[in-house]
Amino acid sequence: DAGVTQSPTHLIKTRGQQVTLRCSPKSGHDTVSWYQQALGQGPQFIFQYYEEEERQRGNFPDRFSGHQFPNYSSELNVNALLLGDSALYLCASSLDARTGGGNYGYTFGSGTRLTVV
């Protein structure tokens, strides 16, 4: 049973560039959430996608955008990269409560380590 798959695992970008991170959810899950985790900190919620729409958003600027595809996979895009965007980006999948899920937690991927130089 494949868990959550994220690609790439590591990435180095230059300030001002744009980056796209990808996530394939766990089989059977329909909801994808993205989190940013700075070193030594807890994950911070960026946004969540369900039924190909952004359902909730955290306190992140519009430079952060995303997409969910019909097969439930998702992309996170960050434009005009800043040094402060350097972090581990985690994708988490779950099954929406309306389709049988509950408060059973996310399944996280191992993340993409983004370094902005």
Place this chain on the structure above:
Amino acid sequence: GQSLEQPSEVTAVEGAIVQINCTYQTSGFYGLSWYQQHDGGAPTFLSYNGLDGLEETGRFSSFLSRSDSYGYLLLQELQMKDSASYFCAVSLQSGTYKYIFGTGTRLKVLA
């Protein structure tokens, strides 16, 4: 604002019992979850409390007091592999919607 407070670091020896506390102040509350994260790894779901009281899952137990905005994770019979960071997380709505995570507690288990 939203805040979850945890101790930054806890140290214990193999075989011991350790308790990691979490106090929260959030605009809304639906439940408290706990996640484990080894260095370089993905956070792994450990437990969920939606109601007051104790939930037990093997060597791990989690407790919630909604009136005190407080919970804890109890780890028994500590093993070296339990060395990791532990995060409490508040869910503000039913289902697995947006979580607010604490800053994490780094647990070191000594031989």
